[in-house]
Amino acid sequence: MSWTIVVGVKQVPDADEVGIDPDTGRLDRASAPAVMNGPDREALEAAFRIRDQVGGEVIAMSMGPPNAKTVLKEAVAMGCDDAVLISDRAFGGSDTWPTSLTLARAAEALEADVVICGEETTDSSTGQVPPGIAAHNGWAQLTYAEAVDARPEEDRLAARRDVEGGHELVAADLPVVVAAAYGEFDPRPAPLHRKIYGENDFEPTVWDAEDLEIKDEVGLEVSPTSVGGMETVDPVERKGEVVDEIDDLADSIEEVVA
Amino acid sequence: MSDDDEFENGVVDVEEYDDVWVFVEEHDGEVMSVSWELLDEAERLADELGDDLVALAIGEDLDDVAEEALERGADRVLVADDPVFEPYRADPYGEQFRAMVEKRKPSIVLIGGTHTGRDFAGRVAVPAHAGLTADVTELGVDDDGLLEARRPAFGGDVLATILCEEHRPQMATIRPGVFEAAEPDGDADGEIVEADVVVEEDDAISEVLEREVGDTADITEAERIVAVGHGIDGDLEPARKLADALDAEIAASRAAVDEGWVDGARQVGQTGKTVRPELYVAVGISGAVQHLEGMNKSETVVAINNDPNAPIFEHADHGIVADLVDACPELAERFDEAAEPQEVVQ
Ligand SMILES: Cc1cc2nc3c(=O)[nH]c(=O)nc-3n(C[C@H](O)[C@H](O)[C@H](O)COP(=O)(O)OP(=O)(O)OC[C@H]3O[C@@H](n4cnc5c(N)ncnc54)[C@H](O)[C@@H]3O)c2cc1C
Numbered sequence: 001m002s003w004t005i006v007v008g009v010k011q012v013p014d015a016d017e018v019g020i021d022p023d024t025g026r027l028d029r030a031s032a033p034a035v036m037n038g039p040d041r042e043a044l045e046a047a048f049r050i051r052d053q054v055g056g057e058v059i060a061m062s063m064g065p066p067n068a069k070t071v072l073k074e075a076v077a078m079g080c081d082d083a084v085l086i087s088d089r090a091f092g093g094s095d096t097w098p099t100s101l102t103l104a105r106a107a108e109a110l111e112a113d114v115v116i117c118g119e120e121t122t123d124s125s126t127g128q129v130p131p132g133i134a135a136h137n138g139w140a141q142l143t144y145a146e147a148v149d150a151r152p153e154e155d156r157l158a159a160r161r162d163v164e165g166g167h168e169l170v171a172a173d174l175p176v177v178v179a180a181a182y183g184e185f186d187p188r189p190a191p192l193h194r195k196i197y198g199e200n201d202f203e204p205t206v207w208d209a210e211d212l213e214i215k216d217e218v219g220l221e222v223s224p225t226s227v228g229g230m231e232t233v234d235p236v237e238r239k240g241e242v243v244d245e246i247d248d249l250a251d252s253i254e255e256v257v258a
Numbered sequence: 259m260s261d262d263d264e265f266e267n268g269v270v271d272v273e274e275y276d277d278v279w280v281f282v283e284e285h286d287g288e289v290m291s292v293s294w295e296l297l298d299e300a301e302r303l304a305d306e307l308g309d310d311l312v313a314l315a316i317g318e319d320l321d322d323v324a325e326e327a328l329e330r331g332a333d334r335v336l337v338a339d340d341p342v343f344e345p346y347r348a349d350p351y352g353e354q355f356r357a358m359v360e361k362r363k364p365s366i367v368l369i370g371g372t373h374t375g376r377d378f379a380g381r382v383a384v385p386a387h388a389g390l391t392a393d394v395t396e397l398g399v400d401d402d403g404l405l406e407a408r409r410p411a412f413g414g415d416v417l418a419t420i421l422c423e424e425h426r427p428q429m430a431t432i433r434p435g436v437f438e439a440a441e442p443d444g445d446a447d448g449e450i451v452e453a454d455v456v457v458e459e460d461d462a463i464s465e466v467l468e469r470e471v472g473d474t475a476d477i478t479e480a481e482r483i484v485a486v487g488h489g490i491d492g493d494l495e496p497a498r499k500l501a502d503a504l505d506a507e508i509a510a511s512r513a514a515v516d517e518g519w520v521d522g523a524r525q526v527g528q529t530g531k532t533v534r535p536e537l538y539v540a541v542g543i544s545g546a547v548q549h550l551e552g553m554n555k556s557e558t559v560v561a562i563n564n565d566p567n568a569p570i571f572e573h574a575d576h577g578i579v580a581d582l583v584d585a586c587p588e589l590a591e592r593f594d595e596a597a598e599p600q601e602v603v604q
């Protein structure tokens with residue numbers, strides 16, 4: 001038994017480096033370095049755990065501009081067997097509908113048994129892409145998965161899901177899309193030989209919209225939603241008083257709860 | 259325009275769509291409070307648009323839930339009642355919800371942004387080619403009657419307005435706790451409509467093997483909160499003493515929840531709850547943007563942290579640089595004293 005496990009990896013602006021443009025007073029995302037979405041490192045770890053269990057291949061896929069290949073090289077350095085960049089100008093302006101269609105078609109082309117995604121991204125953080133991939137392909141889904149357990153004898157994957165008011169263990173038929181709960185899959189250290197290979201020698205396969213036969217089904221045109229505007233959120237005004245004595249702090253609290 | 263053109267790229271005649279729908283999420287007969295929060299907010303939208311307010315429930319034995327939705331202001335309740343829906347699974351829920359949407363053509367569909375809501379919403383929006391806005395914190399209607407769904411992005415630094423102009427329905431998931439639910443008025447005028455159940459157990463592609471019920475606390479209504487972070491290092495005792503003395507609920511950062519020290523129902527932030535207490539005491543919490551998002555509506559914020567450079571101090575009204583192990587019980591003592599009856603002086 002061996003499974004093909006495909007992992008969605010997105011390039012995002014480094015959240016810690018997004019500053020305010022001093023001239024316009026607006027957020028300056030353009031100058032922030034592009035990095036791998038943090039939760040996707042955990043998706044990779046979840047994939048490696050399944051590979052440890054059943055054997056097979058872990059393939060990273062990223063839809064993005066040509067320079068997104070950096071995050072794919074990093075994914076290979078972390079232990080992926082292969083990676084695919086899906087890049088085309090036609091993808092510009094895609095909301096989660098065509099984004100998940102594109103990734104769904106790529107997963108199909110890669111003959112995925114399991115697709116693993118992060119819980120959500122740190123930039124637009126909709127969390128809608130993993131269920132979207134499952135819905136486009138009519139596949140099962142396991143979101144908010146805190147642990148995964150392959151059951152190859154049943155052709156199923158089970159996951160412990162964090163749900164309202166508790167937890168549940170759900171088994172889903174293959175192929176299945178998993179969204180790994182953030183904070184539950186500590187990425188393992190990269191094996192040194194992979195690190196060298198990924199960073200120096202590896203080049204991902206590149207597919208465009210034509211390769212996936214979706215040229216007319218992506219981009220702004222087919223996206224139901226659009227961003228109508230963005231406002232920078234002013235931080236809530238707080239007093240910011242720091243006191244030295246517990247008694248002074250207690251007095252302030254007393255005023256509130258009295 | 260021919261029919262073919264009309265449906266090009268999923269674009270539809272928006273005039274054919276009306277009514278505002280709210281999904282009522284229930285598990286074992288217990289309704290998630292976000293559903294009632296939404297019903298109240300949606301009533302305002304429906305009034306503004308001159309549309310009907312429709313509640314939709316999927317599950318098993320939903321009579322009481324449907325009745326309560328009417329009492330809480332729904333003009334109609336659509337019910338899909340069948341054992342196949344209990345316990346919740348994404349595939350039967352998504353399939354059923356989608357069939358109801360395609361048959362009845364609502365203009366707006368609001369779903370609580372719980373794990374359940376965010377799990378199945380895409381299984382409706384994708385096949386229906388509907389617009390789906392994630393994790394919304396503000397709702398409005400523009401001059402043309404379009405839904406303006408506002409949502410935080412980039413870790414809460416930005417509030418983006420998302421529109422869905424040419425596709426229907428306009429769907430959104432809404433973060434729990436951002437709206438307040440009103441009390442039901444007890445007047446249950448309106449109609450309960452049984453929808454055809456379109457899914458069968460044989461078609462299911464997933465199976466719930468086990469379920470453990472955890473903490474179902476609702477921290478969104480709490481007046482006072484003591485929230486713990488990674489700084490407590492596994493020991494809840496100091497914070498619990500303080501919470502008891504202040505008569506406060508315990509809440510937590512995601513880091514403390516991920517460690518298993520506090521149940522997920524009590525998580526505050528981007529992927530947790532939004533709270534609005536009069537007092538929020540952050541204990542051993544650094545103040546990451548994703549956490550601040552959930553606590554920003556608090557009236558007064560107090561921070562206890564042993565790192566003078568912790569960002570939380572900039573987002574607090576009052577703070578102390580101290581070890582929480584000492585500071586919490588000392589503070590608690592002050593309030594325990596205050597709560598005790600005064601000694602009578604002879
Ligand atoms: C401010 C803002 C708000 C937006 N709001 C909405 C909205 O409400 N609704 C909507 O439909 N669209 C919205 N969009 C568009 C949406 O952000 C894009 O379609 C985006 O590329 C995918 O969504 P996400 O980043 O939220 O992914 P998420 O669904 O949060 O991603 C979850 C996981 O899916 C995988 N994944 C996601 N994208 C990729 C990728 N490109 N390549 C490989 N794997 C990937 C990763 O594993 C990731 O961890 C918004 C865009 C902006 C800028």
Ligand SMILES: Cc1cc2nc3c(=O)[nH]c(=O)nc-3n(C[C@H](O)[C@H](O)[C@H](O)COP(=O)(O)OP(=O)(O)OC[C@H]3O[C@@H](n4cnc5c(N)ncnc54)[C@H](O)[C@@H]3O)c2cc1C
Pocket residue numbers: 038039120121122125182486487488489490510511512513514525526527528529530531541542543544545546547548549552562563564565568580581582583
């Ligand atoms: C997609 C995504 C979604 C997220 N959603 C959320 C969310 O909903 N809610 C959330 O909270 N986070 C969320 N996070 C995580 C967030 O980025 C932070 O990692 C998290 O909030 C940190 O938790 P913390 O402050 O408890 O821990 P830390 O950042 O580790 O801070 C611990 C603090 O405790 C202090 N401390 C240590 N020891 C003591 C002591 N003895 N006495 C006093 N102080 C002490 C330290 O100085 C430090 O400031 C999300 C992240 C991502 C990527």
